[in-house]
Amino acid sequence: MNTTIAATATAPGRGAIAVIRVSGPRCLELYSLLTKKSVKPIANYIKPAWIYDGDEKIDHSMIVYFKSPATFTGEEMLEIHCHGSRIVQENILNVMFKAGVEPAKPGEFSERAYYNGKIDITQAEAIMELVSAENTQLARLATRQLAGEFSKNISDIITDTTKISSAVAADLDFSEEDLPALSKEDIKISLEKIINKIKAIKTGSEILPKLRSGINIALIGLPNAGKSSLMNSILGFERSIVTNKAGTTRDTVSETVEIEGMTYQFIDTAGLNSKPDEIEKIGIEKSIENIKSADIVLLLVEPGKEKETLAYIKSHNLGEFIDNPKTIRVNTKADIEKSKTGINISTKDKFGIDVLVSEISKLSSSAVSNSLQILTQRQLNILSSVEHSLTNLNHNLNSLTFDIIGTELESTIVDLNELTGEHANKQIIDSIFRNFCIGK
Ligand SMILES: Nc1nc2c(ncn2[C@@H]2O[C@H](COP(=O)(O)OP(=O)(O)OP(=O)(O)O)[C@@H](O)[C@H]2O)c(=O)[nH]1
Ligand SMILES: [Mg+2]
CATH class of the missing domain: 3.40.50.300 (P-loop containing nucleotide triphosphate hydrolases)
Structure with a gap:
């Protein structure tokens, strides 16, 4: 992204300390604008510093510069730990806004992390769950999802589906001369395994509303x-x-x-x-x-x-x-x-x-077994539709040509990729991130 964005990441209202987050290419320039220091800051070191609006001191804060790409968003970042009054926060943000920095939209930091390949969509959704978790169990589940457990389960299912789909494609190429290497019975067994994996994920999420x-x-x-x-x-x-x-x-x-x-x-x-x-x-x-x-x-x-x-x-x-x-x-x-x-x-x-x-x-x-997963309604809808098409495919397998089976599997893989955000359409991505809080 070309723009630099800023927002308070801590909860609104008065607190001892508030954290302002900044992300984008202008972070180093903003560091010297805010602190009046001309020396380039050492990355990942938090330092006490006076924050200035022009020549006027507006707060004594702690400020840290994170060097890209090893940052949450993957871009250059700053964090300013200022005193928690609303006025101090606004004053610091205004210095940056006057310099052309844009106010961050809800979820925009996570959205940038997603577009820069730092997290996938299920991990972004896990961040949201973690922020709103009301009990330890939910927080634990969200952490597991954030660590990539759900994405791993889905990528296993994608790998399994791709294996059948490639085998079907290979058979299509050689079917004139050879007997198919893959029988319908083989496909059936593999499909049933995949369907059962999806069912297990869905069942594991049934207790979530509770x-x-x-x-x-x-x-x-x-x-x-x-x-x-x-x-x-x-x-x-x-x-x-x-x-x-x-x-x-x-x-x-x-x-x-x-x-x-x-x-x-x-x-x-x-x-x-x-x-x-x-x-x-x-x-x-x-x-x-x-x-x-x-x-x-x-x-x-x-x-x-x-x-x-x-x-x-x-x-x-x-x-x-x-x-x-x-x-x-x-x-x-x-x-x-x-x-x-x-x-x-x-x-x-x-x-x-x-x-x-x-x-x-x-x-x-x-x-609440170990198979429990956090599923958002979006994920549940995709999984249900994939389960439905694979069950239908399995049911009608004997009457279908390898050609059609291959096409069906391909379209299932596209749907599964949408779960983790690969190939998900922009509108869906937008709607996920706009539900986040500002500063996240
Ligand atoms: N000995 C003894 N008495 C108890 C014990 N638990 C409750 N009680 C007594 O039993 C009586 C009724 O207790 P509650 O807790 O009001 O019973 P309840 O089932 O809510 O009664 P209702 O609201 O009228 O349906 C009170 O006098 C309590 O002190 C116990 O473990 N041992
Ligand atoms: Mg009673």
């Missing part, structure tokens, strides 16, 4: 079972009211918490009372809705109430939630009496809660 919004855990049981006490114990603060009166919680009470890198939304519900008053009735309807939509159900039973609890659940058509892999049976008030089935806990004597929490983690992390 990772983002949080895994819902509903606490259910008869009135006074100890639901609110348990929820408060897990959260570590008194979110729900606890009393010895049955029917204390009348509405659902929910709270988000991060446990071992995952976001959970715990939902305390109204006790399942067989003889509810008007208000409880509405609360119980909500409890039942929550049971049905929860990812994990904690079924709480206090000593002596097992039969009654199970009878209530069955009589309300919720029987499927009793012996269900997503239901954890929790025996509350185990300081009074323990049960042989389920996890015994006591919020009074504080035992069993750690066992329960690790059971919850186990249940949810089994869904």
Whole structure:
């Protein structure tokens, strides 16, 4: 790019320090304009310096020059770590804007990195995910994608597809004299392998929306079972009211918490009372809705109430939630009496809660396997369409000529290349980067 761009990279608002980023061919000239130093700076060394607007000192900052091509964008870059007031940032940027530097568009630094071959599109998308990651799991996944794991998976699939496509092309050249080196059966086996790889990536991403919004855990049981006490114990603060009166919680009470890198939304519900008053009735309807939509159900039973609890659940058509892999049976008030089935806990004597929490983690992390990938909607759409065409191709293989099979494979390779950004069209690239923050 011929232009030099600048923007603040840190979050807007007042902070101790803000970082202004500059990229483009005029960085060295701007370094001496801003610092009034005529000596060429040593690359990658951060130095304290007065920043000037003409002859006026406007901040005492730390400034660093990055020499191309070993920089984030691949171009010459500067970073100015200035004092974090909005005015200081604006003043420094204005010195550069007056000198003809352009304000960076959202995502323009990453876009330049992409066009200079520093990152591919999936890595750019990973940067965006990392910046917005709300929990450790998401941050970890985004980091893996940034390290190129997804691009590697896709390039493996492209290599596999190219292998069949080249073999098909070679067969086309020699088919007059020789028997084909590649049988339809061979193609079928290879295609199935590729389709399965794509399916695995897609399946691995199904839990993503849950990772983002949080895994819902509903606490259910008869009135006074100890639901609110348990929820408060897990959260570590008194979110729900606890009393010895049955029917204390009348509405659902929910709270988000991060446990071992995952976001959970715990939902305390109204006790399942067989003889509810008007208000409880509405609360119980909500409890039942929550049971049905929860990812994990904690079924709480206090000593002596097992039969009654199970009878209530069955009589309300919720029987499927009793012996269900997503239901954890929790025996509350185990300081009074323990049960042989389920996890015994006591919020009074504080035992069993750690066992329960690790059971919850186990249940949810089994869904978050190592095959988990971050997929944007754009990537998912391309993968689904590739899977669809390869499945069709595989299905109709016997009736197709090698010529047509070759053409189909070629067009699949073009689609796959779009995933990592090779041959992706400019409009798509633009729309990806314009969703980024300014300064990224
Ligand atoms: N002994 C003993 N009592 C407990 C324990 N946990 C809760 N309780 C008592 O049981 C009563 C009911 O507790 P809650 O947590 O309000 O029960 P709940 O299921 O939310 O009740 P509702 O909101 O009315 O449906 C309170 O008096 C608690 O102090 C426990 O581990 N041991
Ligand atoms: Mg309660």
